[in-house]
Amino acid sequence: MSWEVVIGLEVHVQVNTKTKAFCGCSTAFGAEPNTQTCPVCLGMPGQLPVLNMEAVTKTVLTGLAIDATINLESRFDRKNYFYPDLPKGYQISQFAIPLVEHGHLDIPVGDGEKRIGITRIHLEEDAGKSLHEGLEGVSHIDLNRSGIPLMEIVSEPDMRSADEAVAYLKQLHQLVRFLDVSDADMEKGQFRCDANVSVRRPGEPFGTRTELKNLNSFRFIKQAIEYEAMRQIELIEDGGQVVQETRLFDSSKGVTRSMRSKEEAHDYRYFPEPDLPPLRLDREQVEQIRRGMPELPGQMRRRFEQEYGLSSYDAEVLTQTRELAAWYESLVAAHPADPKRCANWLANELLGRLKESGRDIADSPVSAQQLAGLLDRIADNTISGKIAKDVLDAMIESGQDADAIIEERGLKQLTDTSAIDDMIRDVMAANPEQVAQYRAGKEKLFGFFVGQVMKASRGKANPAMVNERLKVLLRE
Amino acid sequence: MPFTSLCEWSQRLAAGEISSVELTRLYLERVARFNGRLNAFVHYDEAAILEQAAASDAYRAKHGARPLEGLPVAIKDIFCTREGLTQCCSNILRGYQAPYDAHVITLLREAGAVLFGKTNMDEFAMGSSNETSAFGPCRNPWDIERIPGGSSGGSACAVAAGLAPAALGTDTGGSIRQPAALCGITGLKPTYGRVSRRGIIAFASSLDQAGPMTRSVRDASLLASVLCGHDPADATSVSNVPQIDWKKAVEYGDLKGMRIGRPQEYFIEGMDDGVRGCVEKALELCEELGAQIVDISLPHTEAAVATYYVIAPSEASANLARYDGVRFGYRCDDPKDLLDMYTRTRDEGFGPEVKRRILTGTFALSSGYYDAYYLKAQKVRTLIRQDFLRAFEQVDVIATPTSPVTAFRIGEKTDDPLTMYLSDVFTIAVNLAGLPGLSQPCGFVDGLPVGLQWIAPAWREDRLLSAAAAYEGATDWLSRTPELEAMA
Numbered sequence: 001m002s003w004e005v006v007i008g009l010e011v012h013v014q015v016n017t018k019t020k021a022f023c024g025c026s027t028a029f030g031a032e033p034n035t036q037t038c039p040v041c042l043g044m045p046g047q048l049p050v051l052n053m054e055a056v057t058k059t060v061l062t063g064l065a066i067d068a069t070i071n072l073e074s075r076f077d078r079k080n081y082f083y084p085d086l087p088k089g090y091q092i093s094q095f096a097i098p099l100v101e102h103g104h105l106d107i108p109v110g111d112g113e114k115r116i117g118i119t120r121i122h123l124e125e126d127a128g129k130s131l132h133e134g135l136e137g138v139s140h141i142d143l144n145r146s147g148i149p150l151m152e153i154v155s156e157p158d159m160r161s162a163d164e165a166v167a168y169l170k171q172l173h174q175l176v177r178f179l180d181v182s183d184a185d186m187e188k189g190q191f192r193c194d195a196n197v198s199v200r201r202p203g204e205p206f207g208t209r210t211e212l213k214n215l216n217s218f219r220f221i222k223q224a225i226e227y228e229a230m231r232q233i234e235l236i237e238d239g240g241q242v243v244q245e246t247r248l249f250d251s252s253k254g255v256t257r258s259m260r261s262k263e264e265a266h267d268y269r270y271f272p273e274p275d276l277p278p279l280r281l282d283r284e285q286v287e288q289i290r291r292g293m294p295e296l297p298g299q300m301r302r303r304f305e306q307e308y309g310l311s312s313y314d315a316e317v318l319t320q321t322r323e324l325a326a327w328y329e330s331l332v333a334a335h336p337a338d339p340k341r342c343a344n345w346l347a348n349e350l351l352g353r354l355k356e357s358g359r360d361i362a363d364s365p366v367s368a369q370q371l372a373g374l375l376d377r378i379a380d381n382t383i384s385g386k387i388a389k390d391v392l393d394a395m396i397e398s399g400q401d402a403d404a405i406i407e408e409r410g411l412k413q414l415t416d417t418s419a420i421d422d423m424i425r426d427v428m429a430a431n432p433e434q435v436a437q438y439r440a441g442k443e444k445l446f447g448f449f450v451g452q453v454m455k456a457s458r459g460k461a462n463p464a465m466v467n468e469r470l471k472v473l474l475r476e
Numbered sequence: 477m478p479f480t481s482l483c484e485w486s487q488r489l490a491a492g493e494i495s496s497v498e499l500t501r502l503y504l505e506r507v508a509r510f511n512g513r514l515n516a517f518v519h520y521d522e523a524a525i526l527e528q529a530a531a532s533d534a535y536r537a538k539h540g541a542r543p544l545e546g547l548p549v550a551i552k553d554i555f556c557t558r559e560g561l562t563q564c565c566s567n568i569l570r571g572y573q574a575p576y577d578a579h580v581i582t583l584l585r586e587a588g589a590v591l592f593g594k595t596n597m598d599e600f601a602m603g604s605s606n607e608t609s610a611f612g613p614c615r616n617p618w619d620i621e622r623i624p625g626g627s628s629g630g631s632a633c634a635v636a637a638g639l640a641p642a643a644l645g646t647d648t649g650g651s652i653r654q655p656a657a658l659c660g661i662t663g664l665k666p667t668y669g670r671v672s673r674r675g676i677i678a679f680a681s682s683l684d685q686a687g688p689m690t691r692s693v694r695d696a697s698l699l700a701s702v703l704c705g706h707d708p709a710d711a712t713s714v715s716n717v718p719q720i721d722w723k724k725a726v727e728y729g730d731l732k733g734m735r736i737g738r739p740q741e742y743f744i745e746g747m748d749d750g751v752r753g754c755v756e757k758a759l760e761l762c763e764e765l766g767a768q769i770v771d772i773s774l775p776h777t778e779a780a781v782a783t784y785y786v787i788a789p790s791e792a793s794a795n796l797a798r799y800d801g802v803r804f805g806y807r808c809d810d811p812k813d814l815l816d817m818y819t820r821t822r823d824e825g826f827g828p829e830v831k832r833r834i835l836t837g838t839f840a841l842s843s844g845y846y847d848a849y850y851l852k853a854q855k856v857r858t859l860i861r862q863d864f865l866r867a868f869e870q871v872d873v874i875a876t877p878t879s880p881v882t883a884f885r886i887g888e889k890t891d892d893p894l895t896m897y898l899s900d901v902f903t904i905a906v907n908l909a910g911l912p913g914l915s916q917p918c919g920f921v922d923g924l925p926v927g928l929q930w931i932a933p934a935w936r937e938d939r940l941l942s943a944a945a946a947y948e949g950a951t952d953w954l955s956r957t958p959e960l961e962a963m964a
C-alpha cells in the first residue's frame with residue numbers, strides 16, 4: 001500500500017518596513033554589528049514598545065491578497081524563553097488572536113491548481129543573531145536584527161509532496177514580493193521556512209509529525225522533506241514509531257537530525273503583552289489598505305496573455321517578479337509595434353544572456369529603451385534577427401546603444417535592390433551549372449543561391465529581398 | 477523649615493527669600509545628618525545636585541520660573557536617570573547607569589526641578605516594608621525600629637523626615653499610598669495611563685503607575701500637574717481623556733454635597749482598632765463638612781490580593797527575564813556555560829522575594845496552569861473593576877483606610893510572606909481597576925501615623941484632590957513632625 005506525505009509550512013517573512021516593529025531603528029541589512037539598536041530593541045530596563053503601523057498595514061495587505069479574514073481587534077502576546085540574542089527574555093508576538101486568519105493560496109499543480117489553506121498570519125519581532133563561527137570559547141551577539149518585524153505565515157497541512165510544498169513557497173515568495181511587503185531575500189534570511197512533515201496511509205488520520213528547521217533554500221526544502229518522509233516511512237515499515245520532535249536539516253549531508261524532543265520543547269508561557277493595548281482597526285482602514293492593492297501575479301499573467309497576446313508560458317516567465325514585469329511593460333511601451341517580439345527578446349535573449357553570468361534583470365546593463373532600440377532596427381529591416389543577436393551581445397558587453405554598434409561595425413543590412421541584383425548576378429555567373437539545373441526544374445537549389453548571396457554580402461543582405469530578387473533573376 | 481511644603485518653598489523662591497542653592501543645601505545637610513540612621517537615600521551626588529540648583533537659580537534670573545523651579549524632588553531608585561546610578565535597589569543592577577532619562581524625569585527637568593538623589597525601595601518594588609532592598613531597610617522616621625512601608629519606603633521616609641520636600645514614587649499594589657500612610661504624608665497614584673511609564677523599571681506593566689509623594693495635598697497636585705500627560709512613546713499612556721485643572725481641584729477643595737462611599741469590605745475583622753477609629757473619625761468630620769456618607773459594597777474585594785499575586789508576578793516573571801547577565805547589570809564570575817551563567821547570575825543577583833515572585837509568575841503562566849491561574853485572575857480583575865463602576869453610580873468618591881495596620885517592626889513579618897502581602901489588602905484593588913487613589917494622614921495611633929485612602933473613578937483625580945484638600949484644611953495633622961534630633 002502506498003504512503004501519503006502530509007506537509008504544513010510555517011514561513012517567517014521579514015516585513016520590509018523602514019524601521020523596526022517597536023522602535024525607530026533602521027532595518028537596513030548588513031550594517032556593522034549592534035549599530036542599528038536603541039534602548040528599546042536592546043531590552044534596556046524601563047523601555048517600552050510602540051507598534052509600527054507600517055508593519056500592520058503590510059500584514060493586512062498580505063492578508064487581503066490571500067482572501068483572509070482581517071481581525072479588526074487582534075492582540076500581542078509575550079512568548080517567553082531565554083536566549084542570549086533575545087534581549088528582553090521574551091519575544092513580542094501574536095498568539096491568541098492574530099491579525100490575519102483563514103486565507104488561502106492557489107498553487108499550480110500539474111495542469112491545474114490546488115488550494116492551500118492559510119491558517120493565520122501573525123506579526124512578531126525578530127531576535128538578534130548569535131555568532132559563534134571563528135570564535136574561541138566566546139559567542140558574539142549582533143542585535144541589529146532584534147525587533148525587525150516578521151510575518152509568520154502558517155499553512156494548513158494541505159500539501160502532499162515536497163514539490164507541492166516548494167510550489168506553495170514559490171507562490172508565496174512571489175506574492176510577498178509583488179505586494180512589496182517583503183524583499184524576501186532568502187540568502188539574507190528574509191524568507192525562512194519550517195516544515196511540519198508526517199506520513200500516513202491515504203484516508204487514515206494524520207500521523208505523528210516532526211518539525212524541520214533550517215530550510216533556507218527551495219532546494220533544501222525539497223531535499224529535507226523528501227528525506228524526512230522516507231525516514232518516517234522506513235521507520236514505520238520497520239515496526240517503529242515516529243516521535244514528535246524538532247529536527248534540524250543538515251544541508252551538507254542532506255539528512256535531518258533530532259534537535260529536541262516534545263518533552264524538551266519550550267513552554268513559552270504566552271500571555272497578553274501588557275505594554276501594548278489590543279490592536280484595533282476599523283473597516284475603513286482595511287478598505288483603504290485594500291485600495292492600495294497592486295495587481296497580483298495571477299491577474300497580471302492573464303492580462304499579459306490577453307493584452308499582449310503572449311503564450312501562457314511567456315506570460316508566466318515575465319510575471320515571475322514585479323521588476324521583470326515592469327521591465328517588460330516599459331519595453332513594450334518603447335516598442336509597441338510587436339509585444340510578442342518584445343517578450344521573445346526579453347525572455348529568451350536578454351534574460352538568457354544575463355543568467356549565464358548569474359545576473360537578473362535588475363543588473364541588466366541594457367535598459368528597456370536600449371533593447372527597444374535594437375528591436376526597432378529589426379522591425380525596419382536595418383539588421384536581421386541573426387545580426388541582432390550579435391548586436392545584443394555587444395550591447396551587454398559595452399552598454400552602448402544598438403545604433404552605435406550597427407554603425408561602428410557596419411552591420412547595416414543591404415536593402416539596395418541594384419546592389420543585391422549585382423551580387424545575385426555575380427553568384428549566377430560563378431555557378432552556371434547550378435543555374436542550368438535550377439532552370440531545368442531542380443528547385444531545391446534555391447536555398448543554395450540564397451546561401452551564396454548571403455555569404456557574398458557577409459550576412460548583411462536583407463534575406464527577404466534576396467529571396468524575392470533571386471526568384472525574379474533566376475527566372476529570366 | 478525642613479517640613480515646609482513644596483508650594484510654600486515655591487513662593488519663597490519666587491519672592492527671593494531663598495535661592496535654590498540655599499534650599500538644596502538645607503536639605504542636603506538634613507540628609508547628611510539623618511540618612512545614616514534612616515537609610516532613605518541609597519545614592520546621591522551632592523555636587524551634581526547643587527549644580528542643578530545653581531543652574532535653576534540662573535534660569536530663574538534670566539527667564540523667570542518654571543512650575544517646579546528650584547524645588548528639590550527625591551527620586552525613587554526605580555526611575556532611570558542619565559546621571560548617577562539606577563539600581564532598583566537590586567544587586568543585579570548594582571552599579572547600573574541608565575543610558576537615558578525616564579519620561580517623567582525629563583518632565584521634572586523641564587519644569588526646573590532639582591533631582592535630589594535616589595531613594596531606597598523594596599527590590600524591584602516587590603515588597604510592602606522596604607525590607608527587600610539590597611541596600612538594607614529604610615526606617616520609619618516616627619520610630620526607627622519600624623518599617624516605613626513599601627515599596628516606595630525611601631521616598632516616604634525622606635519627605636516625612638524632612639530630608640526632601642517631595643519625592644517620586646511608583647505604585648503597583650499600593651507602593652505609594654501604603655508608605656505614605658505609614659509615614660504620615662500624602663501620596664497620589666494617578667489613573668493607570670495618566671503618567672508615562674517609559675523609563676520606569678517595570679515590575680508589573682499593567683499595574684505600575686508613578687506619582688507624587690508630598691507633605692500636602694496641594695503639593696501633590698502641583699507635582700502631578702507636571703508628571704501627568706500623554707507620552708506617545710508609551711502605548712499605554714492615554715491621550716484622549718479629560719484633563720485635570722490641577723490648581724482648581726485643590727483651591728476649591730470642598731466636601732459639600734459630595735457623596736462618599738464607605739465600603740463595608742474595608743472595615744474588617746483583624747484590622748487595627750486604632751486605625752479603624754481614626755478613619756471613622758475622619759469620615760465623621762467629612763460628614764460635618766457637608767459630605768454624605770453612603771454605605772456601599774465592593775463584593776470582590778476579598779479576591780483582590782490573590783488576584784494581584786497572580787497577575788503581578790506573572791508580568792514580573794517576563795519583565796525581569798532581561799536580567800540575564802548578557803548585556804548589562806550583574807554577571808556571575810567564571811560561568812561554565814550559558815545555563816550556568818543564567819542560573820548563577822539570577823540566583824546571586826536577585827533577592828529572595830524577587831525570586832519568589834518570579835517563580836510564582838512562571839508557575840502561573842505555565843502550560844496546564846494558565847487557565848486556572850492567570851486567566852481566572854484576569855476574569856476576577858474584571859469583576860473587581862465592575863464593582864467599582866457600580867459603586868461610582870452611587871457615590872462620587874470612596875474613602876477607606878489605606879492600610880489595616882500602622883507601621884510594624886522591622887523583621888516582624890519577613891518570615892511570613894502571606895501576612896506581608898495582606899498589608900496591601902486595601903490598596904491593591906485600586907491598581908487592579910486602574911483607578912486613581914490618594915492617601916493622606918488622618919491621625920496617629922501610639923505615635924504612628926494612620927492613612928486615609930480616597931478612591932475616585934478613572935480620570936477623576938480632581939475629585940480625590942478636592943476631597944483630600946477639604947479634609948486637610950479642616951485638620952492639622954500636617955503640623956505634626958517626627959522627632960529626629962535624638963537619633964542624629
